[in-house]
Every structure is written in C-alpha cells, then in structure tokens.
Amino acid sequence: MSDPNAGYDVVILGGGSGGYASAFRAAELGLSVALIEKDKVGGTCLHRGCIPTKALLHAGEVADTTRESDQFGILAEFKGVDMGAVKKYKDDVVARLYKGLQGLVKAHKVEFINGTGKLVGPNTVEIDNGQKVTGRNVILATGSYSKTLPGLEIDGEKIIASEHALELTELPNKAIVIGGGVIGVEFASAWKSLGVEVEIIEGLPRLIAAEDADSSKQLERAFRKRGIKFHTGKFFEKVEKTGSGVQVTIQGGTVVEGDLVLVAVGRGPSTANCGYEEQGVNMDRGFVLVDENLLTNLPNVYAVGDIVPGIQLAHRGFAQGIFVAEHIAGLDPTPIDEAGIPRVTFTEPEVASVGLNEDKAKEKYGADKIKSVSFNLAGNGKSIILKTQGFIKLVSVEDGPIVGVHMVGSRISEQVGEAELIFNWEAYADDVAKLIHMHPTQNEAIGEAAMLLAGKPLHVHD
Template identity: 80%
Template sequence: MSNPNAGYDVVILGGGSGGYACAFRAAELGMSVALIEKDKVGGTCLHRGCIPTKALLHAGEVADTTREAGQFGVEAEFKGVDMGAVNKYKDGIVSGLYKGVQGLFKAHKVEVINGYGKLTGPNTIEVDGRTVTGKNIVLASGSYSKSLPNIEIDGERFITSEHALNLDKVPEKAIVIGGGVIGVEFASAWRSLGAEVEIVEGLPRLIAAEDADSSKQLERSFRKRGIKFHTGKFFEKAEATADGVRITLPGGKTVEGDVALVAVGRGPNTEGMGYEQVGVEMDRGFVLTDEHLRTNVAGVYAAGDIVPGVQLAHRGFAQGIHIAEHIAGLEPAPIDEKGIPRVTFTEPEVASVGYNEDEAQEKWGKDKIKSYKLSLAANGKSGILKTQGFVKMVSVEDGPIVGVHMVGARISEQIGEGELIYNWEAYADDVAKLIHMHPTQNEALGEAAMALAGKPLHVHD
C-alpha cells in the first residue's frame, strides 16, 4: 500500500511529455503535485526532438518550394540556406513553447524541483540531498540517443540527433546510420537544405515498422529526390578519416561523408536512478507496467519512453493523463497502443494508425483481411500540391477497419480521422456514408472507404 502520510499526493520524476501531462491533470483533479526535473521542463520532445526537428523540416520544405516555384508559375530565385538564420527560427519556436509550458506549471500550481532525482523507496525520491515524499510516485525519466559499441560519438564527425539540430552549416555529404523515423527525417531535411545524403539500414527496408506499401512509397520518393540508401546491410566498420567519416559495408563497399548521424533508436533513461534497487521490475532498462501503467511496486507508476512501446510524445501525454485519472479513482479505460497514431515527417510524410496489412493477416488470418489502396493521383488537392502517395485501409472481412496508412505531402493532418476510424471500430460502409469536404486530402479517406465498401466513385479496379 502507498503511504497515506506522504507529503504530496503525486511526485513525478521527469518533466517531459508524460511527466508534465500527469502533473497538470493531477492538479486539475485537486491533488498536490511536485515534479522533479534536472534540465528544462518540456523534455526531449520540446527541446531536442519533435519541435526543433519539425522546424528544421519546414525550413527544408520552404527551400524546396523556392527551388520549384517555377512549376507553379511563380518566379523566385533560390540563393541558398543560412543555417544561422534557420537555427534562430527553430530556437525561437522552442523558446516560445517553453515559456508557455513554464506558465502552465505556475497556473496549475505544480511545484517544480530542479535537480537530479533518484528513487529511494516506494514513496520517496532523493533530489540533491533532499528527500521528497509522495503518496504516489510516477517515473517518467525519458530516453536518450543510443549508439553502437563500435562507434564513438564525438559530436563532430559521429553525431546524434541532438548534435544534428545544432549544426552551424548544412553538411556537404551526410551519412545516416539507421533508416527508422529519426534517420529518415534528418535525411529528408538535410536533402531539402542542400546536402547529399546516404542511409545505411540493417533491416530490409526503410521505416520497417510501417506498412510495406508505405516503405516502398517512401523509398521511391527518396530515390526521386536523390537520397541514396542501402537496406538489409549492417555496416562492418565505421571510422573517422582525415576530413570526415567512412562506413564499410559487407563486401568491402565504402560510403564516405563529412558527418555521420547515428540514428539507431532511443534507449530508456533509467540507469542509476534507483528503480531496480527499490524492486521495480525491469526488462533491458525499460520499466514494466500493467494496463494502468502501475509497476509491480505499490504506488509507483511509469509513463513515456521508459515504458516498452512506441516512443512518441502524444503517447506520453495520454499515459500521463491516464495515470492521474487512475490515481483519482476515475477508472480510465486502458490505452490501446495500436490506436496511437504514428507520423514520419519526411517529404512525403508517412502516417498510420492501427495494424499494418502483414500484422492484420497474422492476427486474423490472411483470408479474413481486405485492403484497398487509393492513389493520391485520384485526389484533386494532392494534384494541386504536386504530391504522390496513397491512402490505404485495412479491414477484417465483414468487420471493422483495423488499419489506416497514408503517404503524401502534408498527409499527417489527416491521421486524426484515421484514429477515430480505428478507435471507434468503424466499418468501411460507416466511413463511406460520411461526407468529406471537396477538394481536400481528407476526401481521400472517404474515397478509400467507399472503394473498400464496394462502391468506388472516382476510381475503378
């Protein structure tokens, strides 16, 4: 049982997405809350992840639009990229949002304790010599950029995403080790800003966690943009050279550049934080929880990147809110991990929710799964934007839609409806009956559902 005599109702270790969402919701529900953070509140997403990377990607989009302005009948001259100005723009966005989050802590009357926290008991966290007690403890210590045993990150030639966000110039030739979300997003941004880019990925395809059709479309688009990639090849050697880096692939082929981004995922930031010593069950550094984010230690919860699953800020938000409501006795429904939307913000963007087609066939049986892929060539707004891609829906025969997958410029803005379709267990015919605004990319979801329901409008088989 948790300690009823503890000082705060909730003490949270970590001020990232999961931590501060839990803090705000708990405060709204009338609880006393303290949050411990050794750096800035807002976490990786705000300061070193989601926000600055998307600002960098948008700067790249502006550069591409300027280069291609003639396609739209607009006369424009592209003179290059000033990374100092790009960084100023990026940092300004982060700074503004950081001030907003700080204001929310004050508005919710959440006490922020700055310092390095360590779990010392089921109800206690030590912060730089001070013991903070709580009836409930929430572990939300976030994640870090992983490297590989044979690569030394020096911040100059071999870099992580944190270093990449603060480069003072665009690399002439960048090598990206890892073809997951982080790797392909930086590859896309750097290419738009003028770099030559080459990706090395050990798995058979880029963004291998996504639907196979989404991977193929992204790879096709990357080839068209001049982004090179090697898939199904784990490198044999990575070394610094006199003026850059060299990666040796199987068979002796080498790839050279002036910088190498190591983008092989993020690890849970749990080492040395006292979790195991207090008895919290762990697996390879991750904290194990039940469906309500409770650990095996009574009164101790966990949220965000340290909990096994997709490492996304909005997942952290949802988990933090869930924990606060569970502590308050509101009995929130467990979070369906498959119902969390996913976006890769490349050019073109890749968005999805639910099961990909292979997963659905494995779960329900190949003969029970139907799918329809609608090319964006059939969508007027996509033609206006000059983007290629598709909307794909996966459904169970005589059952609901269990997966929505999309590729295209700005297509991420449409994943919200995909989330509703999946989480509300809508059938293709249900979605087909809805009226989708014309001309929009959102209309493509309606068209795909109509085709899946057997009544296509602007397409034919």
C-alpha cells in the same frame, strides 16, 4: 503548495511529455503535485526532438518550394541556406513553447523542483542536493536517450546524434545516416531539402520497417526520385574518421564517405542510476514493466512515456500521463490501446498510420480474413494541386471493422485524426463511406478509400 515534509499526493520524476501531462492533469483534479526535472520542463520532445526537428523539416520544405516555385507560375530565386538563421528560427519556436509551458506549470500550481532525482524508497525521491520528496503516489517518467552501437562512438563532431544535428550552424556537403527508422529518415529528408547529399545505411530489409510494407515502398520510391541514397538489409561494419570526414564500411565491402555520420539507431530508456532496480522495480533491458494501468510491481509507483516498452512518441506520453493521473484520482479511465496511437514520419512525403499494418493484421486475424484497398492520391484533386504522390490504404477484417489506416503524401499527417477515429471506434467501411468529406481536400481521399472498400468507388480507375 504542499509541505514537502508532509508529502505530496503525486511525485513525478521527469518533466518530459508524460511527466508534465500527468502533473497538469493531477493538479486539475485537486491533487498536490511535485514535478522533478534535471533539465528543462518539456523534455526531449520540446528541446531536442519533435518540435526542433519539425522546424528543421519546415525550413527544408520552404527551400524546396522556393526552388520549385516556377512550377506554380511564381518567379523566385533560391540563393541558398543560411543555417545560422535556420537554427535561430528553430530555437525561437522552442523558446516560445518553453515559455508557455513554464507558465502552465505555475498556473497549475505544480511544485517544480530542478534537480536530478533518484528513487530511494517506494514513495520517496531524493534530489542530488540531498532533499527528499515523498508522495503517496510516484510516477517514473525519466524519458529516453540517443542510443549508439559498438564501433559508433559519438563525439559530437564527426559522429553525431540527433541532438548534435539540431545544433549545426553549418551544413555538411554529405551526411551518412546510420539507421533508417523515423529519426534517420526525417533528418535525411530535411538535410536533402536543405542541400545536403545524404546516404542511409539500414540493417533491416526496408526503411521505416515498422510501417506497412506499401508505405515503406512509397517512401523509398520518393527518396530515390529526390536523390537520397540508401542501403537496406546491410549493417555497417566499421566507421573510421579521416582527415576530411568519415568513412563507413558496410556489409559486402562497400565503402561510403562523407563529412559526418548521424547515428540514428533508436532511443533507449533513461533508467540507469535512477534507483529503480535497487528499489525492486521489475525491469527488462532497461525498460520499466507495467500492467494495463501503468502500475509497476511496487504499490502506488507508476511509469509513463519512453521508459515503458512500446512505441516512443510524445503523444503516447501525454495520454499515459493523463491516464495515470486520472487513475490515481479514482476516475477509472479506459486503458490505452497501443495500436490506436497515431504514428507519423514527417519526411517528404509524410508517412502516417493508425492500427495494424497488413502483415500484422493477417497474423492476428488470418490472411484469408483480411481485405485491403488503396486509393491513389493521383485521383485526389488537392494532392494534384500540391504535386504530391502517395495513397490512402485501408486494412479491414472481412465483414468487420477497419483495423489499419496507412497514408503517404505531402502534408498527409493532417488526416491522421480521422484515421484514429476510424480505428478506435471500430468503424466499418460502410460507416466511413457514408460520411461527407469536404472537397477539394486530401481528407476526402479517406472517404474515397472507404467507398472503394465498401464496393462503391467514385474517382477510381480500373
């Protein structure tokens, strides 16, 4: 353990995904590390985001499977949802992972400092107890928070954010979700499975608008079939609390009523009161600006995770944290290609993608240079067994590599690994078509799509 007065090789402000990944990798490389976190190591992802929401979604999947068990010849009775027990299951998952993470902090001999830190110099962080920690390198990793909008004052009861939604021990009869991005549609999907009536309000023209248009259409089709209502291309105008719940007025005058409103309009960078601007760090709307090596304009001061402009995902934070640690250690790692980061929306059905959507590919390469094909999961044996609908869509450059992989279907997220390899290794359709994909799996649908793109389809009907 280093003497804090002598300084560490690396001081990290924030113990979420990016922060602890950089701490572990730097320690593995023989560097002395101080990790400063005001709450618990693991950050939003472990405690208030990725892990607890996926536990909630899995509970919903079990509920749906129980209701529909007769379709598989299994006689089961669905008696309802014990939300208190669901919360305990979710909390137990988080607790187990948190305990393991605490063990890894000790195993890596990372100095963990619990407190709120502030950058007070180019190589110094001051803790709220007055302690100052210096490092030859500083990594800013303070994460993100749930955003809201004017007229949407979150009270934690009738107007809630995602962190409040995860602590519910009683389900509302009806929930209104403002925001049809990843967070909004995941909660809508989970709640519907658990028996809640859900209505989504999204100002953009379609749900999960950052994804390929075909993926959005497939999810919207599935949501309609499941009875999840949504309004797209319309913003909310006002939210009013009533004696029994809330009332939301949307553009055009339509009024929607429910027991509570979930505000899911995205996450903002947690950079306020951190000392960044005072120390001269270049910022843009609260985000920290960095170069391709994730270095700020200050010497030896880096930034990783949700405070860096770009898609806000835990595995992006992991990758950036590892990259920065290796860069500091002089290993010359390859800069991260943001387009090559896999993305998954864990709804029912799931939506997964890597690379460019079709519109972005046309913008980059020209519409006449882009070719896309879709393999319908109706032709995939495992998908029929799972009773899911969806597709695998490949977007490629004419006589060039596949630049986008887009997938929709139950459990389709498990196939995102090959999609990532296809994009990041700049594979051509012929390259993927030659691979032997296990039958019967959903994975072989990727092979079928590649065979179709290569001009030698197998299980495809005209």
